[in-house]
Amino acid sequence: MTNSDLLHRFLFDECDMRGEIVSLEQSYQNVLEHNIYPEMVQRLLGEFLTAASLLSSTLKFDGIITLQAKGVGPVSLIMAECTHHNALRGIVRLSETVAFPEDAADLPELIGQGILTITVEPAKGERYQGVVPLDANTLAECLEHYFYQSEQLKTRIWLQADAKKTGGILLQALPTQIVENEEVNEEQWHTATTLADTVKREELLDVEHNELLYRLFHEFKVRVFSPSAIRFECSCSRKRSVAALKSLGRDDVEQLLIEQGTIAIDCQFCNQVYRFDASDVRGMFGQDTLH
Known part of the structure; x- marks a missing residue:
């Protein structure tokens, strides 16, 4: 798949609509290799990762968008996040x-x-969070409901994933600029989404982006922009682990050190382990620690 781990933005030049198409493979496998899940769970995580990638391009600032679902089923929590970069x-x-x-x-x-919680966290500024119930059969339908309820934007999303790769398309109506006739605007939206509804699973997973967009929307004038590369990257670090320990306070950290001998902080995303001994703790809190 030539578009593996790439996201393309596209515009309908003669309509008030925009879109994105993304395919994940290596980045998806990088996430899976750190944790073993049943195949049905892998596919669901693939859809979450694909959706987070699609929504990240809507960020107009340096920040992170996070999709997180919590429930009472076999999967108690699932989360995917993608940065502006x-x-x-x-x-x-x-x-x-x-x-x-x-x-x-x-x-x-x-x-x-x-x-389902959608969180937008700017590098600078206040965090925004939206919540929608998991009352649809698919993640795509839940996200469409979120955009309709909270953003008042007509949005459609198509997601597919197997054990090796994922693919997704997002279509979104734009504020009226090109087509002032509301009836024509609505007809164009209906046509575009009806055409996108014909996309097959194997097309989303295997067909090169430009070819697939032509297959779906050849009756429109579609402009495709240069792609953005998607990659797996974990934000954990020893520095952040030190900050987490400091937030606990000296007494609690010392107690952990007494009980465990060495404090280990595991990253749940990449399985990196950061270990801290007595000398490390003294470096955090001063030489009068652990006397």
Whole structure:
């Protein structure tokens, strides 16, 4: 797949619509290699990673967008985040008490009753968070509901994933600028989304982006922009682990050190382990520590 780990933005030059198309392979595998999940869970995580990649291009500033779902099903938590600079990561937490269904499961069967949270966190400024119920059969439908309710933007999303790669398309209506006739505008939106509804699973996973966009929208004038590369990248570091320990306070850290001998902080995203001994703790809190 020549468009592996690339995101293309595109515009309908004669309509008030925009779109994005993304394919993930290596970045998706980089996420999976750090944690082993059942195949049905891998596919769901692939959809979350794809959706986070699509939504990250809507960020107009340096920041992070995070999709997180919590529920009472076999998957108790699933999360994917992507930065404005296209660094992607994700994680799943499985329930210790709820068994997996034997057959292929959809979103409600895997997560159960719960909520989907969309968080936008700028590098500078206040964090914004939107919440929608997990009351649809797919992640795409939940996200479409979110945009309709909170952003008042007509948005459609198509997501596919298997054990090796993922693909997704996002279409979004823009404020009226090109076509002033509301009826014509609505007809163009209906036509574009109806055409996108014909996309096949194998097309989203295997067909090169420009070819697929031509297949779907050849009756429109579509302008495709230069791609952005998507990559797996974890934001953990020893420095951030030190900050986390300092936030606990000297007494709690010393108690952990007494109980464990060495403090280990595991990153749940990449399985990196940061270890701290007595000398490290003295460096954090001063030489009068642990006397």
